Amino acid sequence: MSRRALIAGAGIGGLITAIALARIGFDVAIFERAERLDEVGAGLQLTPNATRVLDRLGLLPAIEPRATAPRAIRIFRSRDGAELARLPLKARERWGAPYLALLRADLQSALAEQVAAEPRIKLALGVEVAGCGQDAASASVGLTRGAIRLAERGDVLIGADGLKSAIRERLGLGGREAARFSGRVAFRATIAAKDAPAWCAEPDVSLHLGAKAHLVHYPVAGGAKINIVAVIEAGWRERPGEDPWDGEADRAALDAAFARWSKDAHALLGAAAAWRAWPLRLRPPLPAVAIGRIALVGDAAHPMLPFLAQGAGQAIEDAGVLAESLAGAEDVAQALASYSRRRAPRVARVQMESEAQARLYHMAGPLALARDFGMRALGPERLLSRYEWLYAA
Numbered sequence: 001m002s003r004r005a006l007i008a009g010a011g012i013g014g015l016i017t018a019i020a021l022a023r024i025g026f027d028v029a030i031f032e033r034a035e036r037l038d039e040v041g042a043g044l045q046l047t048p049n050a051t052r053v054l055d056r057l058g059l060l061p062a063i064e065p066r067a068t069a070p071r072a073i074r075i076f077r078s079r080d081g082a083e084l085a086r087l088p089l090k091a092r093e094r095w096g097a098p099y100l101a102l103l104r105a106d107l108q109s110a111l112a113e114q115v116a117a118e119p120r121i122k123l124a125l126g127v128e129v130a131g132c133g134q135d136a137a138s139a140s141v142g143l144t145r146g147a148i149r150l151a152e153r154g155d156v157l158i159g160a161d162g163l164k165s166a167i168r169e170r171l172g173l174g175g176r177e178a179a180r181f182s183g184r185v186a187f188r189a190t191i192a193a194k195d196a197p198a199w200c201a202e203p204d205v206s207l208h209l210g211a212k213a214h215l216v217h218y219p220v221a222g223g224a225k226i227n228i229v230a231v232i233e234a235g236w237r238e239r240p241g242e243d244p245w246d247g248e249a250d251r252a253a254l255d256a257a258f259a260r261w262s263k264d265a266h267a268l269l270g271a272a273a274a275w276r277a278w279p280l281r282l283r284p285p286l287p288a289v290a291i292g293r294i295a296l297v298g299d300a301a302h303p304m305l306p307f308l309a310q311g312a313g314q315a316i317e318d319a320g321v322l323a324e325s326l327a328g329a330e331d332v333a334q335a336l337a338s339y340s341r342r343r344a345p346r347v348a349r350v351q352m353e354s355e356a357q358a359r360l361y362h363m364a365g366p367l368a369l370a371r372d373f374g375m376r377a378l379g380p381e382r383l384l385s386r387y388e389w390l391y392a393a
């Protein structure tokens with residue numbers, strides 16, 4: 001007998017969950033409030049824990065051609081540009097899956113193409129999930145499309161509706177206002193490789209550490225573009241109706257935060273004209289990520305700081321575990337309880353370690369000196385082994 005999943009949200013989390021559930025025989029209905037799926041042009045790193053799931057789902061052939069595979073993570077000191085560490089990423093050899101960098105729009109369109117080609121999945125755009133409920137036999141959503149109100153019923157409901165999740169709120173797991181501003185703002189820009197300083201074209205992830213700020217850049221789009229992320233500690237003024245993924249950037253605040261950085265950093269920041277800003281927000285880890293027939297995935301369940309590059313990666317892990325838990329299960333609520341037991345401790349750890357990484361990256365004064373000394377003393381192998389718990393899972 002066929003089973004039906006309802007999914008709120010068609011971001012990376014919703015799309016990958018739809019594909020994973022269709023693979024185990026579910027009919028899937030995705031409801032996305034945006035009218036179109038086009039995305040702002042920011043980059044993403046996908047670490048081996050995430051690409052392993054994409055591989056299992058047979059999605060790597062669609063994604064790898066749109067990505068680059070960095071050779072190494074290189075860490076630099078902001079003051080003078082000195083290299084503190086070079087961590088070679090022989091990811092397939094070491095973790096059995098690639099380490100990839102790509103545009104979020106490219107990942108989203110690769111997943112959307114798979115969704116469009118899968119007859120079991122129906123994607124409805126311009127439809128907002130306004131409420132949800134459940135009983136012993138089913139889960140349901142209330143939907144709005146303009147002035148029209150509709151309701152849909154399924155065996156399971158997945159809240160993939162992002163940081164300010166309505167489904168999470170309905171489950172009593174915290175209202176939208178509980179998404180707290182972290183005091184950090186991420187500025188992002190993507191520039192043509194030909195317009196960037198030549199050293200940026202190296203196929204590496206480069207990370208520059210400074211006091212209360214850091215800068216990351218890596219090639220994307222097969223090396224044709226460079227993705228740049230600059231994170232600073234700053235305030236954020238809410239603008240009503242602003243897209244949380246695409247805010248107005250305060251260029252003066254960016255320049256002030258990097259004023260004492262090396263010439264190389266200035267050359268890179270100066271090469272990018274069009275910056276967008278993201279206020280980085282947090283919610284506390286949840287003890288459970290499913291209740292009855294309703295489960296959360298991605299930022300709806302575990303928004304995190306991007307310092308371990310794990311937000312989308314954890315959404316992808318969620319989808320893999322959700323499909324494993326539901327495959328062949330007769331009792332949906334029991335399957336989701338198993339999903340929750342497997343995911344809640346892992347994502348809580350990733351959320352907390354991402355915050356710890358934020359403190360480490362932005363150290364100043366003697367603490368930063370000690371950090372830099374420690375990195376050099378540890379050496380690449382021991383530094384990389386600190387991520388084993390994350391990448392090898």
Ligand SMILES: Cc1cc2nc3c(=O)[nH]c(=O)nc-3n(C[C@H](O)[C@H](O)[C@H](O)COP(=O)(O)OP(=O)(O)OC[C@H]3O[C@@H](n4cnc5c(N)ncnc54)[C@H](O)[C@@H]3O)c2cc1C
Binds near residue numbers: 045278299310
């Ligand atoms: C600066 C920065 C750098 C990052 N770098 C990385 C990285 O390198 N690697 C990585 O893995 N992650 C990274 N991330 C995190 C990653 O981008 C997010 O964690 C991920 O995109 C979240 O996906 P999602 O599908 O859970 O949520 P979202 O992308 O927010 O998608 C939610 C979707 O639900 C829809 N929606 C919301 N409410 C409703 C509703 N009521 N009804 C219907 N639809 C609704 C929204 O329109 C949206 O399409 C980064 C994030 C930032 C800010």
